[in-house]
Amino acid sequence: xxxxxxxxxxxxxxxxxxxxxNVDTSSSMKPTTxxxxxxxxxxxxxxxxxxxxxxxxxxxxxxVVLFVTIDGVQSDIGYALDPEPVAxxxxxxxxxxxxxxLVKKNLVKEGRYTMSVADEDFNELTSASIVxxx
Numbered sequence: 001x002x003x004x005x006x007x008x009x010x011x012x013x014x015x016x017x018x019x020x021x022n023v024d025t026s027s028s029m030k031p032t033t034x035x036x037x038x039x040x041x042x043x044x045x046x047x048x049x050x051x052x053x054x055x056x057x058x059x060x061x062x063x064v065v066l067f068v069t070i071d072g073v074q075s076d077i078g079y080a081l082d083p084e085p086v087a088x089x090x091x092x093x094x095x096x097x098x099x100x101x102l103v104k105k106n107l108v109k110e111g112r113y114t115m116s117v118a119d120e121d122f123n124e125l126t127s128a129s130i131v132x133x134x
Contacts, residue, residue, distance in 0.1 A: 057087035
């Protein structure tokens with residue numbers, strides 16, 4: 001019986017050592033210090049534009065900005081950002097979001113929403129709340 005327990009302990013130890021060897025440690029798994037700043041509160045305006053910026057991103061990386069509409073759908077709003085957000089040499093970026101189309105289509109009403117930022121593989125890096133009011 002002791003021999004059986006010894007073999008079982010050795011097999012368990014080997015499984016842990018070799019199993020953990022293959023754990024993904026890519027950049028998408030590493031903690032981030034990225035932050036997003038959104039002008040808020042925002043007036044519901046069919047021609048509305050607000051500032052969106054970020055810091056702590058990988059220099060030179062493309063930034064994907066996502067927004068969750070009132071119906072719960074998360075959308076890439078890159079089409080409505082000017083300029084396209086790309087982190088500069090120190091990891092900051094700044095853009096303006098023309099959100100009027102979402103107001104016209106009643107996808108944004110009074111209330112609190114979430115805007116998040118992801119890398120090109122859509123791994124979320126950070127998020128912020130944005131409040132729309134009349």
